[in-house]
Amino acid sequence: MSIKPLLNQHAFITGGSKGIGSAIAAKLSSLGCRVTILARNQDLLKAQTDQLNHKYPLPNGEKHSYVKFDLLRPSELEKFISEGKCFHRTNILVNCAGMTQKTLLMTTSPQEIADIINVNLTSPIILSKLFVKSTSRVKDPGYNASIVNISSVVSVPGNNLTGASVYTATKAALTRFTQALAAEQHAIHDRRPLSPLVRVNVLLPRHIADTDIGKSVKTPSVGTSTAEDVAQAVANLVTDDHNVGGAATVV
Numbered sequence: 001m002s003i004k005p006l007l008n009q010h011a012f013i014t015g016g017s018k019g020i021g022s023a024i025a026a027k028l029s030s031l032g033c034r035v036t037i038l039a040r041n042q043d044l045l046k047a048q049t050d051q052l053n054h055k056y057p058l059p060n061g062e063k064h065s066y067v068k069f070d071l072l073r074p075s076e077l078e079k080f081i082s083e084g085k086c087f088h089r090t091n092i093l094v095n096c097a098g099m100t101q102k103t104l105l106m107t108t109s110p111q112e113i114a115d116i117i118n119v120n121l122t123s124p125i126i127l128s129k130l131f132v133k134s135t136s137r138v139k140d141p142g143y144n145a146s147i148v149n150i151s152s153v154v155s156v157p158g159n160n161l162t163g164a165s166v167y168t169a170t171k172a173a174l175t176r177f178t179q180a181l182a183a184e185q186h187a188i189h190d191r192r193p194l195s196p197l198v199r200v201n202v203l204l205p206r207h208i209a210d211t212d213i214g215k216s217v218k219t220p221s222v223g224t225s226t227a228e229d230v231a232q233a234v235a236n237l238v239t240d241d242h243n244v245g246g247a248a249t250v251v
């Protein structure tokens with residue numbers, strides 16, 4: 001029988017209903033992890049969760065699950081997560097949900113600019129805050145606590161896509177946020193060694209053509225990848241005991 005390295009662990013994955021997030025949910029479930037996925041489309045959420053429960057059943061009657069929430073409303077996240085006890089026994093957070101920009105900056109509306117920032121940057125920051133707050137209550141230095149943020153290769157200077165300036169700004173900020181938070185978690189862990197170190201890492205996918213976001217990119221010049229490659233990279237990060245956070249890896 002194969003060893004399931006993430007048995008009795010719980011991952012919360014935004015954007016887990018389709019595309020890259022759905023590949024991450026399948027990969028972590030295949031390693032024994034219980035997953036909860038967040039997105040807006042209830043039919044897709046239910047179909048994906050049913051499939052996970054069918055393909056990767058959990059022991060002791062536990063089930064993979066979903067929550068429906070619109071990340072365009074990050075100011076409501078704190079109440080939603082605490083009232084739904086979404087981070088109860090959650091030791092892995094994957095911020096994968098994202099949205100692209102449809103037009104050149106000169107024709108992008110202020111509302112669209114705010115929306116892209118809310119989904120791609122403000123929501124992952126607030127979820128990370130709630131996650132580190134919840135894991136700070138755990139008094140077990142061996143507890144496996146990980147955040148993986150899904151940024152983009154466009155956050156590396158020189159990788160530019162026309163019509164994606166706001167999107168690029170959010171992804172660059174998410175990459176730097178991750179590195180700064182990783183350093184902050186080390187500083188906290190040094191002061192409180194009995195608390196777990198939350199390992200905070202970011203992945204920078206190249207172009208993945210067969211997702212809805214990928215299809216919207218007309219002339220990618222940033223190299224290509226697959227959703228499964230990203231999912232494998234997430235699995236490597238959350239199962240690697242030697243990983244201490246702060247990595248920004250192009251995949």
Ligand SMILES: NC(=O)c1ccc[n+]([C@@H]2O[C@H](COP(=O)([O-])OP(=O)(O)OC[C@H]3O[C@@H](n4cnc5c(N)ncnc54)[C@H](OP(=O)(O)O)[C@@H]3O)[C@@H](O)[C@H]2O)c1
Pocket residue numbers: 014015016017018019020021038039040041042044069070071072096097098099119150151152153204205206207208209211212213214215
């Ligand atoms: N595809 C690429 O080439 C590529 C390259 C680099 C990085 N990325 C990044 O990878 C991540 C996943 O992208 P993808 O290619 O898999 O795109 P996708 O297939 O369009 O998936 C996006 C996911 O995010 C969810 N989502 C979008 N807006 C949301 C909102 N307001 N509230 C809650 N959930 C929301 C979607 O579900 P609902 O619509 O049902 O809410 C869906 O589950 C994104 O952060 C993207 O920036 C993609």
